Amino acid sequence: MxxxxxxxxxxxxxxxxxxxxxxxxxxxxxxxxxxxxxxxxxxxxxxxxxxxxxxxxxxxxxxxxxxxxxxxxxxxxxxxxxxxxxxxxxxxxxxxxxxxxxxxxxxxxxxxxxxxxxxxxxxxxxxxxxxxxxxxxxxxxxxxxxxxxxxxxxxxxxxxxxxxxxxxxxxxxxxxxxxxxxxxxxxxxxxxxxxxxxxxxxxxxxxxxxxxxxKHTPMDRERLGRLITMTAHRGGTTLIPAFAVDRTAIVLHTLAGLAHDGLIPYLPVYVDSPMALNALNAYRTAIEEKAPELRDDLTGPGDPFDPGDLRLVHSADESQRLNNPGRPCIIVSASGMATGGRVLHHLRYQLPDRRNTVLLTGFQVPGTRGRSLLEGATSVKIHGRYVPVRAQVADFPEFSxxxxxxxxxxxxxxxxxxxxxxxxxxxxxxxxxxxxxxxxxxxxxxxxxxxxxxxxxxx
CATH class of the missing domain: 3.60.15.10 (Ribonuclease Z/Hydroxyacylglutathione hydrolase-like)
Structure with missing residues (x-):
């Protein structure tokens, strides 16, 4: 043997x-x-x-x-x-x-x-x-x-x-x-x-x-809706670090449901990650082809990923302008644990502002910036410099x-x-x-x- x-x-x-x-x-x-x-x-x-x-x-x-x-x-x-x-x-x-x-x-x-x-x-x-x-x-x-x-x-x-x-x-x-x-x-x-x-x-x-x-708990849609609404009312941005593959699609699907049910105000939702945009296209293709791994209710009419004002960010210039968007909005950007990617630039500019909210959407590995934020860090290091954390940080492990x-x-x-x-x-x-x-x-x-x-x- x-x-x-x-x-x-x-x-x-x-x-x-x-x-x-x-x-x-x-x-x-x-x-x-x-x-x-x-x-x-x-x-x-x-x-x-x-x-x-x-x-x-x-x-x-x-x-x-x-x-x-x-x-x-x-x-x-x-x-x-x-x-x-x-x-x-x-x-x-x-x-x-x-x-x-x-x-x-x-x-x-x-x-x-x-x-x-x-x-x-x-x-x-x-x-x-x-x-x-x-x-x-x-x-x-x-x-x-x-x-x-x-x-x-x-x-x-x-x-x-x-x-x-x-x-x-x-x-x-x-x-x-x-x-x-x-x-x-x-x-x-x-x-x-x-x-x-x-x-x-x-x-x-x-x-x-x-x-x-x-053990996971069901998604608290009311809590999520209140968080985004309160951030918008104080003139802030809800920044959502999200894994480009799957997590961005889940976040958009959830936001679309909140908007449909009137649980969040009408806000522009930016997806700022080239990889997330490509991955989102892969999901759209799978839906069009009715891939057997997808849930049956996902292949119906309508766009399951559009909360109403979906804006796809392609260029670096567009991304940089979102560092100071100038109006309440939602930004979904990779990476999900804030280890790299465009989200780092947004965190650098938006963490110091108390009007803003950073919404964590899944498991944060020890040693990552996401884990530091989850554990209440008062500053994080980005591109060699420390940035103060004054924005609200909220954890939604239900997205896992x-x-x-x-x-x-x-x-x-x-x-x-x-x-x-x-x-x-x-x-x-x-x-x-x-x-x-x-x-x-x-x-x-x-x-x-x-x-x-x-x-x-x-x-």
Missing amino acids: TAGVLTFLGAAGTVTGSKFLYEEEGQRYLTDCGVFQGEAVWRRRNWDEFPVDPASLRAVVLTHAHLDHCGYLPALVRQGFRGPVICSESTADVAAIVLRDAAHLQEEDAEQARAGNYSRHDPPLPLFDTADAERAIALFQPVGDSKTELPGGTAVTLHRAGHILGSTFAVLERHGHRLLVSGDLGRQSHPLLRPPATPPAADAVVIESTYGNR AHADSDELIGWLAASPEPPQTVYVVHGEPDARQALVDRISTELGWLAVAPQHLERVRLW
Whole structure:
């Protein structure tokens, strides 16, 4: 009998950097290829030498297009990886948008650090560049939901995960053994997407735990409407840092519902993120084509993303004018944890003004500006300078597209038979341990929280 081995190259001990190396009979496969985000101790690991020769990987399987699951791929290609990148068709479309934007930001941040002389490195260099991103995108091989043979004798099947457009969980199979990697699982009540598919039987399961110790509450639409209305009445701007992929679409869909029900005043709503605009086009295309992962009620008449005065910001000049918009409005801009992108310029100008509100719309990784704002920071550092925080900061975790603790347990429990082991990853320590405990006590299964770079025998 062969012995499959799994190594946790990321998302073990932290919420980001998902990379799981599966090896058997001399064949190597990587499921997800994300960058580390958040605290410096994790971000610095993006620059570490990859633990195995990237050229030795037979294939990479991407569960979805968020940066912490796909963003290291151009760096892997720069180091010699040339195999196929297996993913869903929508993930191929969206990941191309994400990687091009990430490369642009990497190059832009390196140049700003050089010009501002605030980098520890001389000269500041990007982790990867646009050419690397294009080489990575050229390796995408979109597949459907049927079993796909990979080089080297392993097969993979992708199943709907309901987290963002195109998101899947992956089942790798070899010699009758199965390894299931959840990626990020969506919610039962996602406003745009159908819930995750039922998991098949597997020998080993790798499951995320972002909300492993929390339960979501229903969206408090009245509270959200009051917050936006009060901000407008005092002449302020509601600034919404939002992930470009999926979260911007959910925010716009929610704002459209509030406007329709008269819970917010008639305000211009700006979407200021090139990547978010491209991702929004991907959602519109999916709606037009009636993609099966979308909820049935989303494919009806009307624009589900227009609150009434939707304004799409394309140029840098338009974006800069929104730093001081001069009238009450809503600005939706990436990134969702305020780690980069155009939202940083808006925060720099709008955080010092008490009339304004910054509305956080999802999980904030420790070490990010979003987490600092969530925890009540009185100042944050942007482009090398500290900016005072006088604006109101409000948290709406209801916008999260991650399954909560109950939903994770329910999804696992739907499996036709228990796995030998469940490996709990992609969460803060308390969240990981809480999910391990629930799996152990409620399902009676063996569950563990692996450490960074830990190797385990699967069967």
